[in-house]
Amino acid sequence: MTTSGPAAPAFISVLRVPRPSTVDLIAAELRAAIQTGALAVGSPIGEVEIASQLGVSRSPLREAAQRLVQEGLLTSTPGRGLRVAEFGIHELQDHYDARVAVECHAIRLIVRRGDPADVAAIENSLAELVQASEGTDARAIGDADLGFHRNLVARAGNTRLERYFATLAVETRIANFSMSDGYVVRRDVSPSYRQIVDALTARDADAAIVALESQMTHAIARLRGESSEHGVDFDTVEEPLTNDPLSLEPISGRDN
Amino acid sequence: MTTSGPAAPAFISVLRVPRPSTVDLIAAELRAAIQTGALAVGSPIGEVEIASQLGVSRSPLREAAQRLVQEGLLTSTPGRGLRVAEFGIHELQDHYDARVAVECHAIRLIVRRGDPADVAAIENSLAELVQASEGTDARAIGDADLGFHRNLVARAGNTRLERYFATLAVETRIANFSMSDGYVVRRDVSPSYRQIVDALTARDADAAIVALESQMTHAIARLRGESSEHGVDFDTVEEPLTNDPLSLEPISGRDN
DNA sequence: ACATGTATGATCGTCGACAATAAGACAATA
DNA sequence: TATTGTCTTATTGTCGACGATCATACATGT
Numbered sequence: 001m002t003t004s005g006p007a008a009p010a011f012i013s014v015l016r017v018p019r020p021s022t023v024d025l026i027a028a029e030l031r032a033a034i035q036t037g038a039l040a041v042g043s044p045i046g047e048v049e050i051a052s053q054l055g056v057s058r059s060p061l062r063e064a065a066q067r068l069v070q071e072g073l074l075t076s077t078p079g080r081g082l083r084v085a086e087f088g089i090h091e092l093q094d095h096y097d098a099r100v101a102v103e104c105h106a107i108r109l110i111v112r113r114g115d116p117a118d119v120a121a122i123e124n125s126l127a128e129l130v131q132a133s134e135g136t137d138a139r140a141i142g143d144a145d146l147g148f149h150r151n152l153v154a155r156a157g158n159t160r161l162e163r164y165f166a167t168l169a170v171e172t173r174i175a176n177f178s179m180s181d182g183y184v185v186r187r188d189v190s191p192s193y194r195q196i197v198d199a200l201t202a203r204d205a206d207a208a209i210v211a212l213e214s215q216m217t218h219a220i221a222r223l224r225g226e227s228s229e230h231g232v233d234f235d236t237v238e239e240p241l242t243n244d245p246l247s248l249e250p251i252s253g254r255d256n
Numbered sequence: 257m258t259t260s261g262p263a264a265p266a267f268i269s270v271l272r273v274p275r276p277s278t279v280d281l282i283a284a285e286l287r288a289a290i291q292t293g294a295l296a297v298g299s300p301i302g303e304v305e306i307a308s309q310l311g312v313s314r315s316p317l318r319e320a321a322q323r324l325v326q327e328g329l330l331t332s333t334p335g336r337g338l339r340v341a342e343f344g345i346h347e348l349q350d351h352y353d354a355r356v357a358v359e360c361h362a363i364r365l366i367v368r369r370g371d372p373a374d375v376a377a378i379e380n381s382l383a384e385l386v387q388a389s390e391g392t393d394a395r396a397i398g399d400a401d402l403g404f405h406r407n408l409v410a411r412a413g414n415t416r417l418e419r420y421f422a423t424l425a426v427e428t429r430i431a432n433f434s435m436s437d438g439y440v441v442r443r444d445v446s447p448s449y450r451q452i453v454d455a456l457t458a459r460d461a462d463a464a465i466v467a468l469e470s471q472m473t474h475a476i477a478r479l480r481g482e483s484s485e486h487g488v489d490f491d492t493v494e495e496p497l498t499n500d501p502l503s504l505e506p507i508s509g510r511d512n
Numbered sequence: 513a514c515a516t517g518t519a520t521g522a523t524c525g526t527c528g529a530c531a532a533t534a535a536g537a538c539a540a541t542a
Numbered sequence: 543t544a545t546t547g548t549c550t551t552a553t554t555g556t557c558g559a560c561g562a563t564c565a566t567a568c569a570t571g572t
Contacts, residue, residue, distance in 0.1 A: 021334050022525075023322060047554075057527050059315060062555090066279060066319045067326040072419065078277045079534050081554060091415075097365060098416035105357030159347075160354035163328070164420060278555080303524075313557050318525090335564045337524055 026054060026064035034073055034084060035170050041178045045074070045082040071167040073174075087171075087178045092223060095171050096216045102164050103149060104209050106156035107196075111205040118155040119200045125151040126189075126197055133189050146172060148193065175223060190215060282310060282320035290329060290340060291426050297434045301330070301338040327423040329430075343427075343434045348479060351427050352472045358420050359405060360465050362412035363452075367461040374411040375456045381407040382445075382453055389445050402428060404449065431479060446471060 030050075033039045051061045065082050068074040074082050087095070110118050125148040132144035146169050153165040192215040199208035289295045307317045321338050324330040330338050343351070366374050381404040388400035402425050409421040448471040455464035 019334055021332055023332075027326075044553095058554095059318075059526060062315075063319050063322045066322045070283075070323040070326040072416070076277055076279075078275055079532090079554070094414050094416055097361065097414050098420075101357055101361030101414075101417060104361065105353065109353060158350050158353050158357075160328070160350055160424075161357060164354075168416075300523095314524095315556060335524070335562090337564095 022056065022060050023064045023067070026056065026060055027067045029054065030064060030068055031073070031166075031170055034068075035173045037173075037177055039084050041084045041174055042086045043084055044080070045084070047081065071170075073167060073170055085171075085174065087175050089224070092175060092220060095168065095175060096220050098164070099149075099168050099172070100213055100216050102161050102168065103152055103212055106153045106158070106161055107200065107208045107212065108205050109156040109158060110152075110200060111203050111208070113157075114203055119197065121155055122148070122152055122200060123197050126193055129193065130189055142173070142176065152196075190218065192218075278312065278316050279320045279323070282312065282316055283323045285310065286320060286324055287329070287422075287426055290324075291429045293429075293433055295340050297340045297430055298342045299340055300336070301340070303337065327426075329423060329426055341430065343431050345480070348431060348476060351424065351431060352476050354420070355405075355424050355428070356469055356472050358417050358424065359408055359468055362409045362414070362417055363456065363464045363468065364461050365412040365414060366408075366456060367459050367464070369413075370459060375453065377411055378404070378408055378456060379453055382449055385449065386445055398429070398432065408452075446474065448474075 030039070034041075039045070045065065047058050047061060051058045054061065065074055065076075069076045069082070073085055075085050076082050110122075125144075129141075129144040129148050132140045135141075150165060150169060153161055156162075192211040195211035196208045196215075199205070199211060286295070290297075295301070301321065303314050303317060307314045310317065321330055321332075325332045325338070329341055331341050332338050366378075381400075385397075385400040385404050388396045391397075406421060406425060409417055412418075448467040451467035452464045452471075455461070455467060
C-alpha cells in the first residue's frame with residue numbers, strides 16, 4: 001500500500017524507486033481478501049493455512065497481519081490468534097462518522113485549492129458510477145460507489161486522509177457483508193452525488209458537506225434495514241460472492 | 257453459523273478482560289520512545305539492539321514495528337530496515353490538515369450530542385494547560401497542549417478518530433523535534449483555546465472550527481520559523497530531552 | 513586525482529522448530 | 543443428568559539460525 005495511486009512517477013528517474021516489500025504485498029492481499037469476502041467476517045485466521053496458500057512462511061504473514069490489526073481490520077486476542085473484525089450497530093455509527101470526518105475535510109481541501117481539474121476528475125467518477133448503475137452487477141455498483149469517494153479523497157492530495165480512507169473503504173465492504181442480509185446496493189444513483197459535484201463546482205463546501213452527511217445517514221439507515229425512504233429500488237446479491245473457500249493468489253514475488 | 261451453540265448467557269457478569277498482548281506492549285513502548293525522543297527521527301532501528309534492550313526476540317519486535325509502519329511513524333525500505341519517519345515541509349501541511357480533519361469532526365460530534373459533561377471535561381483540560389503554562393517546563397506545556405486536544409477527541413467518543421489522533425499526537429511531537437531548532441512551545445496560552453471552549457459551550461460548531469483552524473495555522477507558521485505574530489513569547493528546550501542514548505524499559509511481561 | 517570494481521562486514525528477511533497456551537472431548541462424581 | 547476435572551490435540555507465541563541484500567572501505571585502472 002506504500003505506493004498506491006497514480007503509480008509511475010513520470011520523469012523522476014533518479015529518485016528512489018521503492019520496491020514493494022513482501023509484507024506490503026501480503027498486507028494488500030489480505031485486505032483484498034477481506035474486501036472480496038474470501039475471508040469471512042468473524043472467521044479465525046489459520047496462520048499455517050493462509051501462509052501456505054500465499055506461498056510464504058508464517059513470519060511475514062504475521063508481520064503483515066499486525067498492520068491490519070493496527071488498521072482495525074483484524075483483532076488479535078492473545079491466546080486465540082487473529083480474527084477478521086466484526087461489526088456491531090454502534091460500530092456502524094462510528095465507522096460512518098469517521099468517513100464523514102475524512103471526506104468532509106477532503107471536500108474542504110478541494111474547495112480551498114479550487115482547481116477545476118479536481119472537480120472534473122470527480123465528475124468523471126460520478127459518470128462511471130452512473131454507467132455502472134445502469135447494469136445489474138451489484139458488485140460493480142458498489143465498487144464504483146466507493147471509487148467515487150476514494151477519488152474524492154485522493155483529489156484532496158493528503159497522504160494521511162488517503163490512508164485512512166483505504167481502510168475505511170474495506171470497512172464499508174465489511175459492513176455491507178455483515179449487516180442485513182446479503183450484499184445490497186441502491187440501484188438508482190442517489191441525487192446527493194450530483195449535489196456534491198455541483199457544490200464542488202460552485203466551491204460551496206458547506207453544501208457539499210451537507211449532501212455528504214445526508215448520504216451517510218441514508219447509508220446507515222439502509223444497512224440497519226430501516227429503509228427510511230420509500231420508492232427506492234434495491235439490488236441484492238445473495239451469493240457469498242466467492243464460492244471458493246479461499247482464493248488467495250500466491251505472492252508474485254520479486255521477479256528478477 | 258446461525259444461532260449455533262448454547263443459548264446466549266443471560267447476564268455477562270464478567271466480560272472478557274483482554275490481557276494486553278506482547279506486541280501491544282512493544283508497540284506502545286516504541287511509540288513512547290519516539291514521543292520522548294529516545295529514538296531520534298531519521299535514525300535507523302537496530303533490531304537486535306532494540307530487541308535485546310526490551311528483553312524480547314526479534315520476531316515480536318518486528319511485528320510491533322509493522323504496526324508503526326502502518327501508522328506512518330516508521331518507514332520500511334526493503335534492504336535497509338526500519339527508520340523513524342522524518343518530516344518535510346509538505347508533510348507538515350499534510351499532518352496538520354489531518355489533525356484539523358479529525359478534531360474538527362470531533363467538535364461537530366460533541367456539539368451534536370450536546371452533553372454538558374463533555375464541555376466540562378474539556379474545560380478542565382484547558383485549566384490544566386493554563387496551570388502548566390505557568391511553569392517553565394516546556395515539556396509539560398507541550399504535554400498539556402496535546403492533552404487538551406486528545407481529550408477533545410476522546411470526548412467525541414469515536415474509536416477510529418481516537419486511534420487516528422493517537423498517532424497524530426506522536427507525529428506532532430516528531431514535528432516539534434525535527435522542525436526548527438530545539439523544542440519550542442508557546443509560553444502564553446493562545447486565546448483560541450478559550451474560544452474553542454466557549455464555542456462548545458454555546459454549541460456553535462462553526463466558531464469552534466474556525467478557532468481550531470487558526471490555531472493550526474499558527475502552529476504551522478511557528479514550526480516553519482515564520483513567527484507571524486509578534487509579541488508572543490516562546491520557550492525553548494535545547495537539550496535532546498534524554499541524554500540516555502536509549503532508555504527502553506524491558507517489557508514488563510505477564511506477571512504470574 | 514577521480515572514478516570504478518571488488519571484497520568485506522554487518523544487518524535484514526525468511527524459515528523451521530520448540531515451548532506455552534487455549535479449545536474441545538471424555539470420563540468420573542455428586 | 544449436570545457439573546467438574548483431566549486429557550488430548552491443535553494452534554499460537556517465541557526463539558535461534560541460515561541465506562540474501564546493502565553499505566562501507568580498499569585497491570586498481572585511466
